Each structure stands twice: as structure tokens, then as C-alpha cells.
Amino acid sequence: xxxxxxxxxxxxxxxxxxxxxxxxxxxxxxxxxxxxxxxxxxxxxxxxxxxxxxxxxxxxxxxxxxxxxxxxxxxxxxxxxxxxxxxxxxxxxxxxxxxxxxxxxxxxxxxxxxxxxxxxxxxxxxxxxxxxxxxxxxxxxxxxxxxxxxxxxxxxxxxx
Amino acid sequence: xxxxxxxxxxxxxxxxxxxxxxxxxxxxxxxxxxxxxxxxxxxxxxxxxxxxxxxxxxxxxxxxxxxxxxxxxxxxxxxxxxxxxxxxxxxxxxxxxxxxxxxxxxxxxxxxxxxxxxxxxxxxxxxxxxxxxxxxxxxxxxxxxxxxxxxxxxxxxxxxxxxxxxxxxxxxxxxxxxxxxxxxxxxxxxxxxxxxxxxxxxxxxxxxxxxxxxxxxxxxxxxxxxxxxxxxxxxxxxxxxxxxxxxxxxxxxxxxxxxx
Numbered sequence: 465x466x467x468x469x470x471x472x473x474x475x476x477x478x479x480x481x482x483x484x485x486x487x488x489x490x491x492x493x494x495x496x497x498x499x500x501x502x503x504x505x506x507x508x509x510x511x512x513x514x515x516x517x518x519x520x521x522x523x524x525x526x527x528x529x530x531x532x533x534x535x536x537x538x539x540x541x542x543x544x545x546x547x548x549x550x551x552x553x554x555x556x557x558x559x560x561x562x563x564x565x566x567x568x569x570x571x572x573x574x575x576x577x578x579x580x581x582x583x584x585x586x587x588x589x590x591x592x593x594x595x596x597x598x599x600x601x602x603x604x605x606x607x608x609x610x611x612x613x614x615x616x617x618x619x620x621x622x623x624x
Numbered sequence: 625x626x627x628x629x630x631x632x633x634x635x636x637x638x639x640x641x642x643x644x645x646x647x648x649x650x651x652x653x654x655x656x657x658x659x660x661x662x663x664x665x666x667x668x669x670x671x672x673x674x675x676x677x678x679x680x681x682x683x684x685x686x687x688x689x690x691x692x693x694x695x696x697x698x699x700x701x702x703x704x705x706x707x708x709x710x711x712x713x714x715x716x717x718x719x720x721x722x723x724x725x726x727x728x729x730x731x732x733x734x735x736x737x738x739x740x741x742x743x744x745x746x747x748x749x750x751x752x753x754x755x756x757x758x759x760x761x762x763x764x765x766x767x768x769x770x771x772x773x774x775x776x777x778x779x780x781x782x783x784x785x786x787x788x789x790x791x792x793x794x795x796x797x798x799x800x801x802x803x804x805x806x807x808x809x810x811x812x813x814x815x816x817x818x819x820x821x822x823x824x825x826x827x828x829x830x831x832x833x834x835x836x837x838x839x840x841x842x843x844x845x846x847x848x849x850x851x852x853x854x855x856x857x858x859x860x861x862x863x864x865x866x867x868x869x870x871x872x873x874x875x876x877x878x879x880x881x882x883x884x
Contacts, residue, residue: 467727515759
């Protein structure tokens with residue numbers, strides 16, 4: 465293992481960072497270094513690692529925000545941080561799905577955004593949802609369909 | 625010496641009527657799209673192409689599809705030069721999506737220099753390399769300045785000094801930025817980046833969203849005293865001000881340039 469790989473693991477794996485904070489030598493002993501770098505990692509400060517890791521998480525948050533702007537505004541950065549801190553980076557859709565699972569029944573989770581993220585991340589050709597009235601949207605039917613790899617969304621609003 | 629800004633859509637309206645002399649294009653913003661608008665910019669401005677994700681510090685082969693996309697942007701832009709960071713953004717296991725510090729060593733200098741040469745050769749344009757900011761203080765075989773000097777020597781390339789990154793690192797890691805400048809190979813410095821820093825929880829941060837502070841302008845002047853800088857670029861990515869705010873930032877750069 466080289467320095468970059470070891471540092472990257474520490475930056476993306478919250479549980480590994482916690483273990484490093486408790487026993488840095490023990491964590492590094494379990495990393496099979498093929499070259500120099502162990503000494504440099506041994507001198508890292510946990511607080512510095514957390515700040516650097518948060519910068520990476522912030523980038524992921526910004527990407528998720530493109531899919532779920534209302535939910536991200538409502539639930540906030542710290543909720544997102546908690547939801548993905550122990551999950552390796554993949555893509556923004558998977559992070560978005562994880563954030564939805566984390567918020568689950570929370571009123572801060574925008575149902576329209578959750579439905580959209582789940583549909584786009586999945587493989588279904590069609591999906592239909594009744595969505596309740598919210599502060600910014602009327603109640604209605606939210607319909608998704610997929611054709612030849614492209615997806616579309618239509619909302620039939622009911623202004624009662 | 626030219627002064628310019630990093631091109632962002634949010635600044636497009638401000639850029640048009642102003643006497644901007646050069647623009648820095650972020651390569652990734654134009655991967656697979658926007659060639660017409662890029663070509664239009666190239667007709668009006670001198671362009672530099674700046675990369676974020678070639679990950680020059682990752683041992684092994686460069687990401688070829690990404691390199692091809694980067695080269696295409698450089699070609700359409702007719703870039704005077706291209707630039708990347710002395711950093712890694714991915715490993716064989718994970719794409720971190722952000723710049724991370726390298727272990728300063730002769731072996732790593734070789735990796736970065738080889739990759740820099742490959743990128744320059746592939747794009748057919750000179751490359752310059754940028755110092756990054758990091759909250760991690762990495763103790764390697766050599767100092768950051770020796771590391772950067774060795775990379776630039778081995779790649780025979782220029783240096784892009786991010787004044788803000790230098791200032792932030794000096795404050796967070798407790799060193800004198802002038803000492804850093806005295807040790808860097810000044811004739812290699814081709815371009816500067818500058819943007820205001822932020823301060824949160826006792827740490828200086830590189831949010832790319834604040835007006836340029838006086839300390840940064842002072843440090844930039846110190847660089848200009850020492851090095852044959854060809855361009856200074858304002859690198860604003862967040863918290864975009866209204867036109868008056870940008871005018872104010874531009875005036876700072878203009879005064880900086882006119883002082884030399």
C-alpha cells in the first residue's frame with residue numbers, strides 16, 4: 465500500500481478515522497505499506513483529518529444538492545455528514561439514496577425529490593406516486609417513465 | 625503581465641463589458657459540452673486551461689479518457705498554457721473528487737513530473753503546476769519548496785503559485801510565506817491565483833468566496849518582486865458579488881499589476 469491509498473482510506477472512512485484517533489499505531493500496523501509513508505501518517509492530527517475529510521464530504525453534499533435542493537436546505541449539512549460519514553464515495557445518486565434512507569420519515573425529506581432520486585437510481589420503466597401538498601407545491605400525481613435509457617418526469621397537480 | 629479571472633457562468637455578464645485581459649477556463653466545466661461558447665471566448669480573450677482532476681500524483685497511468693477530454697478543451701480554447709495541481713484526487717480504490725496532498729519525496733516528484741510531461745506532450749502546450757492548500761501537514765523526505773522545485777526541474781515546467789493557498793498553509797501550519805517564497809525557484813513562477821480566504825473555528829479556509837484581503841495582496845506583491853509572472857487570475861467560485869463587488873476586486877488586481 466502506498467501513502468496515497470492509506471491517506472485516502474482515512475479520509476473517506478469515518479470508522480477508520482475514529483479507530484485512528486483512538487490508536488494510530490494500531491491502525492497503521494494493519495496497513496501493509498510497500499513504501500515510505502507510515503511515519504508521515506503517524507504524525508497526522510485527528511482534527512486535521514476530520515477537517516480535510518469534511519471538505520471531501522462537502523463536495524459530495526454539493527452534488528447531492530443538485531438532486532435534492534429542498535431536502536438539503538431543510539435537513540442541512542450536518543444531517544448529510546452523519547448519513548454518509550461511514551460510506552465510501554460512489555456517485556451522487558447513491559449518496560442521495562442514502563440521505564433519503566437516513567431521513568426516512570423525517571418531515572425535512574421532500575417526497576418529490578425522494579421519488580425522483582429513487583427512480584433515477586433504479587431500473588424501473590415506470591413509477592407513479594401520489595404526493596401531498598407542500599409549502600411550495602400543490603398535491604398531485606408524480607409520474608416517471610424511462611425509455612431507451614432516458615427518463616422523464618411529469619407532475620399532474622391538483623389545486624384543490 | 626495580464627490580469628484575468630477564472631471563467632464562471634455566474635460571471636459571464638460581468639466579464640463581457642469589462643477590460644478582462646485573459647480568462648482561465650476550468651477544463652472539467654467543458655468536458656463533452658460547450659465547445660461553441662468556448663470557441664467564442666477564445667476569439668475574444670487569451671485563455672489558459674486549468675485542470676482539477678488529472679490526479680498527477682497518482683502512480684501508474686493517467687486516466688486516458690480524462691486526458692483526452694482535457695486536451696480537447698485545451699485545443700478548442702487555443703490555450704496559451706495549461707495547468708494542474710501537485711496533488712492526487714484518486715487512488716486505485718476510490719475517487720475522492722478533491723485535491724489531496726502528496727508525500728513530499730523524490731519518488732513522488734518523479735511521478736508528478738512524468739505525468740506533467742505526458743500531459744504537456746499530449747496537449748502540445750506548456751504546462752504549469754500549482755501548489756495546493758491542505759489542512760494536513762505532511763512530513764516527507766523534503767520540504768514543500770524542495771518538492772515543487774524538483775518536480776518543476778524534472779518536468780521542465782513552470783509554477784502556478786496560488787497566493788491564497790500559500791497564505792492559508794502558512795497560517796494553518798505555522799511557517800513564514802516569505803521564507804517559502806525565498807526557497808522556491810522564482811524564475812519558474814508563471815502565473816498567480818488569488819481570492820479571499822475565510823476564517824472559521826480558528827482555521828483559515830480556501831472557500832473561493834471572499835473578497836481579496838490586504839495580506840494576500842501584500843504577499844502577491846512579494847511574488848511579483850521576485851518572479852517573472854505572466855498572469856494573475858482571480859479565482860472566485862462561490863458567493864459571487866454583484867457587478868460593483870467584482871469591479872472592486874478587479875480594481876485590486878489592476879493596482880497590483882500597475883505597481884509593477
